[in-house]
Amino acid sequence: MLSTGALREHLLASGLAGVVATSREASLRRYRLFAARDPRVLMGLDPEGSWGQPELIALMADRCGVSGDPGVTSGLDAIDPERTLAALDAFAERLAEVARRRAPVLLGTGHPHRLLGFYGGLADALSAAGCEILTPAMGRRVDITTRFGLRTHNLDYVRGVALVREPGARSSGCETGAHTHSPLPVRTVLAAAAEGGGPLPELVIGDHGWVCGAGQLGFEAMGPADTDDPALFVGQAEGRVSVVVPLDDAVRSDYYRPLTRYVLNRACLSQ
Template identity: 80%
Template structure:
């Protein structure tokens, strides 16, 4: 899935598998067609260091940031911790287009969702009765929510984010529009690594994005410590 990236290069299967082997540590053998992927923890740590460097820069500048996730059930806590720390450092954590509708094509057909923010992190949720600000949200790869958020920020006269932080379409969609974007990506989301290779994504961190939410707490602590943002 392209999830917002429009590749400039011609990526064949061998090229893509080679890239994922270099960036994530998966097997580069095209004959490996079954079983679980493996992520090299050293590659994850190196990418987390680069991720933390970008956070440190925007924190030092007090620059506006936008955070969003297509994996709210798993990754909201990770991004929420970053949002809290960046806000405490003087960054404006943006929340444009809150409550606005966004139409997303899914395998079940066209669905209309609402854009919402929890702890400063954008997500989309089903329309209808619900508690604003609750953590339940929809798993999506779509770049449409970030496009909506960025368009709303521009229409309001800004500020626009100097850094977009997230996953899936939040990173790819923002990067394709020329915003600096960093985020987490699993091995079945090669678009972020393609974007990083081509320069539209600044940092893509290889992680398993479907484990229990509390398993990401060490990553939050590591990134905030490396960025000197621990509270």
């Protein structure tokens, strides 16, 4: 079993926490865009409060451990590993409760190249515990506006984890997919589940728009977020996101494996 101390060392050594690769400039730019209600940064969240850049800096300092000084405008951001560990423990508690009730779960990612293995391990363990891993809207078309214009994507599932692919991508089952912050995929999936009369998820696990989009619609949602993704932390502060784990969401995919083992051990779901 991976100890808390060993995981703390891994977080720091891998760059998942401590000094991370996300720049202060990038984070501040995203905070400005969030304050301006740019939909690309809101990720499907409709904030209730008035979140200006000073309020966002204070929130991110509290939830992640980044500098709370607005005068710090350059360099690399830092994530407090103790905050990451505390959030992983809360994440594990929710997994354990969902598994105990054998509740239906939806998993989805906008970071398939990095986080698919993390979510896939969770899906395997939850399925083994008796949870139904939902996979509605397979192949459904989703049109997402990007900085390059409107792009057509198709929904797919790998290891029970939803993602989107561009048309012409390799066949279903391969671990390639598009990076997206859009809430449209989760909205499409949830609408298809409702239309089909099938079960709706009691928990949505994911990142970016998967969490914010689901939380905005009233579904319990949780997942990881980087220092330049304020939407998830605002959603948590406003009560629409259950748990947010602060970490760098773009390191090597194998660096997330110890996190999977840790939360499954804490949730008593190790296989």
